[in-house]
Amino acid sequence: xxxxxxxxxxxxxxxxxxxxxxxxxxxxxxxxxxxxxxxxxxxxxxxxxxxxxxxxxxxxxxxxxxxxxxxxxxxxxxxxxxxxxxxxxxxxxxxxxxxxxxxxxxxxxxxxxxxxxxxxxxxxxxxxxxxxxxxxxxxxxxxxxxxxxxxxxxxxxxxxxxxxxxxxxxxxxxxxxxxxxxxxxxxxxxxxxxxxxxxxxxxxxxxxxxxxxxxxxxx
Amino acid sequence: xxxxxxxxxxxxxxxxxxxxxxxxxxxxxxxxxxxxxxxxxxxxxxxxxxxxxxxxxxxxxxxxxxxxxxxxxxxxxxxxxxxxxxxxxxxxxxxxxxxxxxxxxxxxxxxxxxxxxxxxxxxxxxxxxxxxxxxxxxxxxxxxxxxxxxxxxxxxxxxxxxxxxxxxxxxxxxxxxxxxxxxxxxxxxxxxxxxxxxxxxxxxxxxxxxxxxxxxxxxxxxxxxxxxx
Numbered sequence: 234x235x236x237x238x239x240x241x242x243x244x245x246x247x248x249x250x251x252x253x254x255x256x257x258x259x260x261x262x263x264x265x266x267x268x269x270x271x272x273x274x275x276x277x278x279x280x281x282x283x284x285x286x287x288x289x290x291x292x293x294x295x296x297x298x299x300x301x302x303x304x305x306x307x308x309x310x311x312x313x314x315x316x317x318x319x320x321x322x323x324x325x326x327x328x329x330x331x332x333x334x335x336x337x338x339x340x341x342x343x344x345x346x347x348x349x350x351x352x353x354x355x356x357x358x359x360x361x362x363x364x365x366x367x368x369x370x371x372x373x374x375x376x377x378x379x380x381x382x383x384x385x386x387x388x389x390x391x392x393x394x395x396x397x398x399x400x401x402x403x404x405x406x407x408x409x410x411x412x413x414x415x416x417x418x419x420x421x422x423x424x425x426x427x428x429x430x431x432x433x434x435x436x437x438x439x440x441x442x443x444x445x446x447x448x449x450x451x452x
Numbered sequence: 453x454x455x456x457x458x459x460x461x462x463x464x465x466x467x468x469x470x471x472x473x474x475x476x477x478x479x480x481x482x483x484x485x486x487x488x489x490x491x492x493x494x495x496x497x498x499x500x501x502x503x504x505x506x507x508x509x510x511x512x513x514x515x516x517x518x519x520x521x522x523x524x525x526x527x528x529x530x531x532x533x534x535x536x537x538x539x540x541x542x543x544x545x546x547x548x549x550x551x552x553x554x555x556x557x558x559x560x561x562x563x564x565x566x567x568x569x570x571x572x573x574x575x576x577x578x579x580x581x582x583x584x585x586x587x588x589x590x591x592x593x594x595x596x597x598x599x600x601x602x603x604x605x606x607x608x609x610x611x612x613x614x615x616x617x618x619x620x621x622x623x624x625x626x627x628x629x630x631x632x633x634x635x636x637x638x639x640x641x642x643x644x645x646x647x648x649x650x651x652x653x654x655x656x657x658x659x660x661x662x663x664x665x666x667x668x669x670x671x672x673x674x675x676x677x678x679x680x681x
Contacts, residue, residue, distance in 0.1 A: 375602060382595050386585045395581055396599060399574040400606050402567075403613040410617070430613055441605060445598045448519060
């Protein structure tokens with residue numbers, strides 16, 4: 234059931250892949266704009282690069298997450314899905330996994346932009362990828378739940394960030410810290426503690442949001 | 453229709469306690485040796501902090517109780533606890549800033565407690581905003597309960613992550629950590645704010661229940677025309 238739900242989401246994403254490009258351009262533009270806020274000093278930009286990457290990713294994620302429920306609202310597709318002999322749990326995890334994959338791709342795609350703009354390269358690519366995977370998982374789990382709520386109300390563009398941003402503070406903090414340590418060097422080996430925190434956040438919210446999703450979509 | 457006078461009695465009692473405690477704290481209790489007169493803000497700041505935590509715990513309990521019982525009374529209580537919690541968190545940030553400027557030299561500091569209060573204040577405001585945009589009372593109740601649980605679970609994670617990130621705030625004050633000369637006003641104000649908060653929550657719950665009744669009542673002209681088929 235989960236694989237069917239995931240397959241449906243991935244197919245939908247593939248058929249609307251133009252949207253991914255648009256979100257990517259949005260994120261890249263955000264990264265470009267952040268440098269204007271700080272000024273052209275290469276050293277400062279490099280110092281803040283991890284923070285910029287995650288803020289860019291966070292801002293773009295609201296677009297991806299909101300869009301993921303857009304098609305469900307047309308022709309009351311969500312109600313149709315709930316009438317199928319499946320359960321809301323599979324629908325939630327299918328969507329959350331698909332959003333996670335898309336955000337992960339987005340994060341990976343934004344890394345070269347960050348490297349070029351802020352001179353913030355690293356050779357530790359595997360660790361960077363792991364942090365992006367864990368960080369975007371932290372965005373996707375509560376983000377998918379809140380997108381499912383806000384898609385059904387009038388002021389959706391406004392409410393999703395309002396609900397999501399305060400919540401993901403710990404995930405953002407840990408992702409930025411860990412990414413920063415990977416880029417700028419980690420002599421005290423602190424990155425591990427932040428990665429553990431990030432993983433704990435993911436475990437808590439991937440289970441809690443799955444538990445609560447059934448109540449959010451029920452009639 | 454509830455029209456009991458209890459909330460008003462509790463509010464007046466709380467206000468009297470606050471008046472007495474604040475008078476004692478401002479003119480009878482001695483000034484603190486190092487911080488001087490600025491320290492006196494502790495008599496309202498610390499009670500506000502205690503009671504804000506109580507309001508958050510109460511909101512969390514209401515949210516869980518609603519999801520288990522689906523009794524709409526818990527939704528009215530949740531609405532009251534959320535809004536009173538927003539008020540207390542806002543006061544807490546203002547009092548903290550007033551105290552921090554002369555003591556630390558800055559209005560704001562990225563300390564775990566400050567940041568957690570600010571994050572939860574924003575999260576509660578988000579839930580209050582959500583409530584304003586959902587028309588169906590059942591949905592509104594379920595969604596705000598879900599969002600409250602998610603935000604409350606976040607609180608300890610925010611606290612510890614910011615604690616690792618940066619720390620400067622002093623140990624939290626309890627009657628055990630402060631000199632006995634400060635006990636009386638601190639305790640009196642603690643109960644003062646507690647009673648005022650309970651009074652507010654009771655009144656706000658009543659208002660929420662009344663609004664809900666109005667909202668769900670069948671409009672009269674529909675009944676007359678018999679259009680509600």
